Amino acid sequence: MSSEFEFLDRIRKKFSLGKTGDDCAVLPKDSKTDMVITADMLVEDIDFRLDWGRTELLGHKALAVSLSDIAAMGATPTWAMLSLAVPERLWDSKLLDSFYESWHELARVHGVELVGGDISKTDGKLVIDSIAAGEVPRGKAILRSTASTGDPIFVTGPLGGAAGGLKSLEDEMFQCFFPPFGTLRLTLKQLQPTPRVEAGKLLQSQGLATSMIDISDGLSSDLAHICRASGTGAVLHSEKIPIYEFLDEITHDPGELLDLALNGGEDFELLFTCDRKKISAAKKAGFCHIGEITANEGIVELIVDGETRVLTPAGYSHF
Amino acid sequence: MSSEFEFLDRIRKKFSLGKTGDDCAVLPKDSKTDMVITADMLVEDIDFRLDWGRTELLGHKALAVSLSDIAAMGATPTWAMLSLAVPERLWDSKLLDSFYESWHELARVHGVELVGGDISKTDGKLVIDSIAAGEVPRGKAILRSTASTGDPIFVTGPLGGAAGGLKSLEDEMFQCFFPPFGTLRLTLKQLQPTPRVEAGKLLQSQGLATSMIDISDGLSSDLAHICRASGTGAVLHSEKIPIYEFLDEITHDPGELLDLALNGGEDFELLFTCDRKKISAAKKAGFCHIGEITANEGIVELIVDGETRVLTPAGYSHF
Numbered sequence: 001m002s003s004e005f006e007f008l009d010r011i012r013k014k015f016s017l018g019k020t021g022d023d024c025a026v027l028p029k030d031s032k033t034d035m036v037i038t039a040d041m042l043v044e045d046i047d048f049r050l051d052w053g054r055t056e057l058l059g060h061k062a063l064a065v066s067l068s069d070i071a072a073m074g075a076t077p078t079w080a081m082l083s084l085a086v087p088e089r090l091w092d093s094k095l096l097d098s099f100y101e102s103w104h105e106l107a108r109v110h111g112v113e114l115v116g117g118d119i120s121k122t123d124g125k126l127v128i129d130s131i132a133a134g135e136v137p138r139g140k141a142i143l144r145s146t147a148s149t150g151d152p153i154f155v156t157g158p159l160g161g162a163a164g165g166l167k168s169l170e171d172e173m174f175q176c177f178f179p180p181f182g183t184l185r186l187t188l189k190q191l192q193p194t195p196r197v198e199a200g201k202l203l204q205s206q207g208l209a210t211s212m213i214d215i216s217d218g219l220s221s222d223l224a225h226i227c228r229a230s231g232t233g234a235v236l237h238s239e240k241i242p243i244y245e246f247l248d249e250i251t252h253d254p255g256e257l258l259d260l261a262l263n264g265g266e267d268f269e270l271l272f273t274c275d276r277k278k279i280s281a282a283k284k285a286g287f288c289h290i291g292e293i294t295a296n297e298g299i300v301e302l303i304v305d306g307e308t309r310v311l312t313p314a315g316y317s318h319f
Numbered sequence: 320m321s322s323e324f325e326f327l328d329r330i331r332k333k334f335s336l337g338k339t340g341d342d343c344a345v346l347p348k349d350s351k352t353d354m355v356i357t358a359d360m361l362v363e364d365i366d367f368r369l370d371w372g373r374t375e376l377l378g379h380k381a382l383a384v385s386l387s388d389i390a391a392m393g394a395t396p397t398w399a400m401l402s403l404a405v406p407e408r409l410w411d412s413k414l415l416d417s418f419y420e421s422w423h424e425l426a427r428v429h430g431v432e433l434v435g436g437d438i439s440k441t442d443g444k445l446v447i448d449s450i451a452a453g454e455v456p457r458g459k460a461i462l463r464s465t466a467s468t469g470d471p472i473f474v475t476g477p478l479g480g481a482a483g484g485l486k487s488l489e490d491e492m493f494q495c496f497f498p499p500f501g502t503l504r505l506t507l508k509q510l511q512p513t514p515r516v517e518a519g520k521l522l523q524s525q526g527l528a529t530s531m532i533d534i535s536d537g538l539s540s541d542l543a544h545i546c547r548a549s550g551t552g553a554v555l556h557s558e559k560i561p562i563y564e565f566l567d568e569i570t571h572d573p574g575e576l577l578d579l580a581l582n583g584g585e586d587f588e589l590l591f592t593c594d595r596k597k598i599s600a601a602k603k604a605g606f607c608h609i610g611e612i613t614a615n616e617g618i619v620e621l622i623v624d625g626e627t628r629v630l631t632p633a634g635y636s637h638f
Contacts, residue, residue, distance in 0.1 A: 025434035029347035039450065041402040041439040081344065083360040083402075083448045116344035118360040124443025129402045131358065131450060202327065 059103030074204025075134035161244030163264020165190030233296030320355030378422030385451035393523025394453035478564030482583020552615030
């Protein structure tokens with residue numbers, strides 16, 4: 001039996017689904033503009049659970065994961081489509097109404113228009129295919145493959161919150177008691193992520209980013225994607241990695257906190273390499289300088305307390 | 320409990336999924352071109368069955384249903400995306416390899432490029448979201464809403480074959496014996512439909528069609544869609560409706576044959592209303608003149624042996 005990883009690898013290659021190797025496919029629109037487009041297939045009990053409560057946030061999250069891909073290209077989102085396979089047990093529930101409301105609430109924030117999609121019944125699980133498109137000046141989409149040795153590495157915000165939220169949601173205690181404020185904030189990082197659309201546009205328009213990806217799998221995995229695509233390595237300074245403040249609700253152990261920030265997925269912050277001449281502008285914009293790109297192809301190193309170790313990608317390898 | 324129809328209706332309105340009321344959404348591309356885009360969600364055991372055999376044709380069908388939507392707008396297909404939710408039982412089967420092969424075989428015929436998509440695991444059914452886009456001269460996409468009273472009604476080819484194929488596939492006898500040639504042809508109409516892309520482009524470029532839809536639900540239902548969108552009625556002449564030749568493998572009863580042609584879905588022929596001045600060009604191109612648009616809003620009539628009866632849409636109402 002293939003492992004998930006072998007299956008993923010084989011089928012991605014077969015179907016060219018990772019063809020562009022980027023968060024979105026880039027297609028010419030007109031003489032001045034490229035269109036970027038992405039699809040995210042979300043499956044009940046794999047990518048989300050209905051028994052977590054707060055199902056009213058599911059529409060938000062479905063759109064957010066796709067807008068995050070648009071943001072990672074430095075593009076401005078424009079329109080979206082939704083395809084749903086809906087089991088009969090949900091037809092009369094309030095779930096789809098609230099799905100719709102939270103989807104549109106986020107869409108309004110970013111001026112995204114729902115232009116189409118499809119709906120089918122299923123006798124299996126709820127499946128959502130979220131498709132979103134955006135625009136970027138011609139030839140200016142920010143790719144994963146364009147990092148250079150010496151480029152400083154940045155993230156747009158603190159990490160580990162969504163993974164901490166997942167831990168809280170999976171903790172049965174959380175289901176029984178009214179959670180403390182910090183725990184609630186953690187769970188919202190998981191259930192209601194903020195796509196960093198404005199940050200992505202800023203990084204593109206000011207020419208700050210030389211390469212970019214959104215952190216969906218986890219910092220260690222997503223940085224490895226950039227290194228693989230760019231033919232480089234990287235070094236991270238552990239003390240510079242920003243850790244989501246409310247993680248202290250679930251642990252005070254520095255190793256565990258670092259692990260959540262390095263390997264926790266779905267924070268949907270942007271990870272980018274910066275034009276060396278513009279490092280101060282990136283810092284001024286509030287982004288965090290966490291390391292540098294190296295010539296050490298395929299190797300990501302982590303410096304902890306002055307000691308260097310090789311960092312293995314250990315983020316969530318979803319399909 | 321809502322019926323499928325009530326649920327469909329409610330959720331389509333909520334999500335504006337039928338917003339444009341057409342087979343595709345139409346979006347401006349550049350000053351000379353519109354982009355059309357469609358998504359089709361295909362669910363195992365709802366839209367297809369793996370125990371029908373010939374699963375190697377599933378990739379063909381997934382792309383064909385979307386190309387048929389592109390054809391119905393008079394557009395030229397350009398690119399596509401595929402999102403798959405795949406249960407573990409299929410990871411090591413040959414199904415995905417053959418899915419890939421038959422998808423690409425049809426894509427090559429129409430010059431369609433696979434630009435992206437997503438893949439997720441599922442512990443439910445196999446789900447395929449097929450997304451396809453095309454291009455049409457600006458403002459020239461053929462809509463459902465532009466039929467006028469007096470316009471002749473045409474179909475591009477014979478009807479009922481796919482429904483006959485479905486009957487054969489559901490017949491257990493078919494599973495046991497090697498089918499006769501005619502039955503095989505019927506099942507291929509169901510499993511390997513031909514999207515009428517060239518016909519759609521011809522109808523658009525020569526200005527023949529005043530409105531158009533593809534026959535996915537069935538002639539009676541799809542003609543009702545045109546009438547509703549255009550605020551018209553229609554009259555069909557039963558003896559003019561072309562019936563797929565190999566249907567005589569399963570019945571010789573004229574009423575049953577007519578029923579299959581009127582109400583059988585998934586033939587993926589194009590149903591269009593014709594510019595009255597160009598009726599002879601449409602006939603010369605080999606298309607079949609089957610009726611006329613009337614002012615009798617919302618009423619589709621059928622003339623059988625000189626008697627007129629009201630035709631109720633009775634095609635397959637999928638989601």
